[in-house]
Amino acid sequence: MTTPDPLMLQEAREAPQVVTRQMRENAAACRDLAAALRERRPPYAVTVARGSSDHACTVLKYALETHLSLPVASLGPSVHTLYGARLDLRGAVVIAVSQSGASPDVVENVRMAREGGATTVALVNVEGSDLAREAEFVLPLRCGEERAVAATKSYLASLTAALPVIADLTGDGGLTRALEALPDALERTLTLEEQARDLAERYRFADNLLLLARGLHFGVGQEAALKLKETCGIHAEAYSAAEFSHGPKRLLAEGVPLLGFTSADAAGEVTARAYADLLGSGADLRTLGPAPGGTLTTPQTGHALTDPVPSALAFYLFAGHLALHRGLDPDAPPLLSKVTRTR
Template sequence: MNPAPSAANPLMLREAREAPEVITRQLAHNAGAAQELAHTLRERRPPYAVTLARGSSDHACTVLKYALETQLSLPVASLGPSVHTLYGTRLDLSGALVIAVSQSGASPDVVENVHMAREAGALTVALVNVEDSDLAQTAEFVLPLRCGEERAVAATKSYLASLTALLPVIAHLNPHGGLMDALHGLPEALRRTLELEDAARALAGRYAFAQNLLVLARGLHYGVAQEAALKLKETCGIHAEAYSAAEFSHGPKRLLAEGLPLLGFAPADAAEAATQAAYADLRAAGADLRTLGPAAGSTLTTPPTGHALTDPVPSALAFYLFAGHLALGRGLDPDAPPLLSKVTRTR
């Protein structure tokens, strides 16, 4: 990869390139906290889990939902923060596992819901980057993201760290699945992903004039597709929406008649065959579809990581490289999206 001039080297890309070091640091420094939380979960055995988050953090929770359900058979639902903060309802969360994810830990609605859940007898866990934040002080357990300061408005390294922070806990609870080995090999897979930046830039060139884009995925990659659609709005000014590849044929497929381009995430896990079949049907219907992910034959093929739960991380990193260069190719500064700021405080 040739070094880019500083004018074409925005914070978004620079921070995304920190991913291998962030994950290495997180694994090393969170080892004790992950073991302690795993021990507590064995002792308290929650019947279900709920997640609390907004924006990119909520998209990370979609990936965590699939992770917890597929590896631990633990049902997971997304909690609407406004049920408590606006409608005044105190939910019965006794015994539940409540996972709050936030880069800043400063959003009042997330903090208030964690406080409510802990008072109700839930086991509360915060995945947060700012370790002295209100959220970190409110939750019973904290798994720091270990990103260091993230200055770009568009979150990159904090999203990637949110995907991985809970995985060592899952690995301790399901020790024979090979996840811990995959986690230790993940930083190297991310370094290899960074070598794809020129290819990501080339793929971005094909979408330079797109005004609308549909992003497809299934399973563990679906939360990455949600994040991709958000980033395309934030950094590129493209109206993008994420769909399950399974659900796209139930009505939204009609949009193909309008010529809308598609970007599909291509997994190499249990969802691979079904996803590839859906993509083949779309191409047969004339879809303009290119793919990104660990599945062989993808337009942009990301390095395998050895486990379904870690595969989405290089996919997300490769997409960030794509999105950063797409914004630059459209003459936009991905670090200065109109009307947005780094921290949004929602009630």
């Protein structure tokens, strides 16, 4: 009897359908949010999230700052829930991201922000959740049930949910076209699964792995480090390719391998130079992303804001197969459960 693939891989492969459904069913909600932001003109944005959702917020931060010139800060949920501070968020747009919408600290911060005069937005998969009820605007992730402990399709959907709003506010037809074509790019990414599996094979005995990235891909690097800990038991950390030489580069002397995310946007050339310098120093470096000539080259999507999505999907295929190479079940990581309720 053939053993079915882990849920992690099965759910990651649903990404093209999830994005298609999200773009179709969220159109009105995205228009309403764009209209409100155009009228209210928030001076800055704040994100509230934990884990994979917080890594999606890192990508969103770069998207909002580079395309709307809107400064973005990450709010520490415990500042309110443990320390009792009620932050002055009047006029801000507060964006909470959560697959379950059930974490009390995220919910409480959104309630506090809305009561204080902020525009509150929830990117959430469970539409009947406490978080969805507390926020003024809701952009559903449209993933359907996600059963694997390691989030995949919900993270990918978190990367795309707010992009139609950015396209509306900027009048960026190129982004709209890239979003329309994104499901096809994700289907093409799925054809790279064998390459991802082969790349994963070389890390089956690794104890440590460093992830490098810049700009819009940095949040993907953060997510990759989390998934390697979560599913493979590998001690992994993410660094900006710009910051790596400021101290962490010392670890190369210990033989720690690197996986670098490439990009085809404004960060592409400088990132490529950094990787070339590392290779010249003898680093054990492989790459993943849309820049041509990398170890695992993902499809370019036609826009900087959508390029990270195939990169993240390809990494999930890599991580799922790496867990299997190591004799592990990525759906049953020790000590972890699907929903973590923090206060």
